[in-house]
Amino acid sequence: MLNRRQFVTATGVVTLGWPVIASSAQPIEAAKVLVGFPAGGTTDAVSRRVAEKLQSGGYAKVALVDNKAGAGGRIVVEELKRSPADGSTMLLTPTGIITLYPHIYSKLAYRIEDVTPVSTGCRVVFGFGVGPAVPESVKNLKDYLAWAKAHPNGASYGSPGAGTPPHFLGALLAKESGVELSHVPYRGSAPGIQDLLGGQVAAMTSPIGDYLPYLRSGKLRLLATSGTARSKFTPDVQTYAEQGFKNLTMSEWYAFFLPAGASPDVVQRASAAIRAAVTSPDVIEAFAQLGFEAGASTPAELAKIVKDDNTSWGPIVKKVGFTPEN
Template identity: 40%
Template sequence: MTAVFALPLQALAADEPAATRIVVGYPAGGGADGLARAYAQAMSKSLERPVIVENKPGAGGTMAAVAVKGAPADGSVLLLGNIVVNVLSEFTYNKLPYDPKADFVAVGQAARLEIALAVPPDSAARTVADYLAAAKADPQHAAFFASPAAGSLPHFFGLLLGKAAGVELSHVPYKGGAPMNLDLMAGRVPAAFSAASEFVQLHKAGRVRMLATSGDRRSEQTPDVPTFAEAGFPTVHGSSWLALFAPARTRPETLARLEAAMQAASADPEVRKAIDALGMEYPNMTREQFSKQLPEERQRWGAIVRASGFKAD
């Protein structure tokens, strides 16, 4: 009986790469990089080979996606993707050097990021309704919201809230979360949408005030902050995420091994510690569930992006 099963196992081992690279489309030191490094260290234990992180920033993550698209489909190269690169880009760009649907297959969700609305610490707005009332009463000054980038998920969450409330909100795009937060803390913008992880520590320190988050339940990071549904806007919901993707031609058995390594890593205390430190939420679905969610997100956000008329190029 042993000999019967030995041959397939040996063949699989012989086909496996000597190492795996996780390509991250953002510079070292950021949240995506930190999460990738935590997963890399934990996954190397299950895969029994080195897992290293390669930073390939540029064009909002596009360069990393192109690099992985053409990589060997043997588990040696993975992409740390996100909802912008793997969903929104299909609708925000007229031309892409990759196909988000056809060129990649999901390995698994690495972390979730709720989207939050925050205001300056001295703002009179204590609730989402307060902010919207001010925006409606004084559209030339109060009806603005910032986001870390044009075409980002926070950008479209701001438009989604305006539509749900029947209030025209104007978008102020920034080049990253850091300059946006500086202006928010100083009161130079009346409100901002971003990943909740961008605001958590500032909120706890009283340097900004979070008004709502986009999850189905309150975040463990900020239990004092209601969800948009609790604030009266149930259609303003959803999460951003970070996930691992492989080239589309990757074999099912290779994907299964990578998924198992990811699941083991997501339960690793060091990975959980990193997710907490980054202000993110734990992954909450299997590879199959996440793969089924992707077309649903494309349908939902595609309609929102098209209605906005936004194009990045």
């Protein structure tokens, strides 16, 4: 089922015949991009590059990022739901927060219908990284699982939040290997990576961009990545599938949404502005530095991604058996 999340390559969703921002359109006075994770993480960095382009490209006179961390990204979707649908407030979020959470939270304060798809922004695969709490002799997943089995009190892994796709990767690894791994949820990747560096947590499942600066310095080690093929950012690191875990193949789109009720004109103008931003050469390069592959879509293409993603998550959640209480 996880293979269904490898929808298309980043360039594959870029389509022709895009609407352009009319030169006569008046810029929005002040626009903001909502982000459900703390400042300092990769989602925050992506949002800031796009916000800069929204301002310099004429979409808004002022465009800022508004970080509202907490509840694994749910709070920020609720904030979007309460926002005006005039194009002044957009949400940048991993699609799993829209498509996965309805399967695990019975009292979720929003529905898929409460957001309007605008465009994809970038795609990412996840990495399983370890820090100084794990011996340097551990070079791959087989080594880590053997170490974890021998050291159950230290066999912990962090994720950007309970019920997020990286959390499910760790849970599936534990389930398929038969090795008990203790999950430590964080409020986003940034604090988890800091604990990984400090040895407070043994391992971390997170977007691979979170590890890149520390891999170069040797402070962290990446044991696996979750793509169908090795990541171009970490070509020496084997995938989960290469190491015998074929069901642990996963990638995720980070996408932009408006509140429900946004008019077609507002949606198309916002989508064109996002496309112009994420296809700019400097933004593509900036995303690559963060471990992201840039890619824009039409609103209809993103709507299909959301629908298919939502369908694929049901069996996965059932297999893991996760509920918010555990």
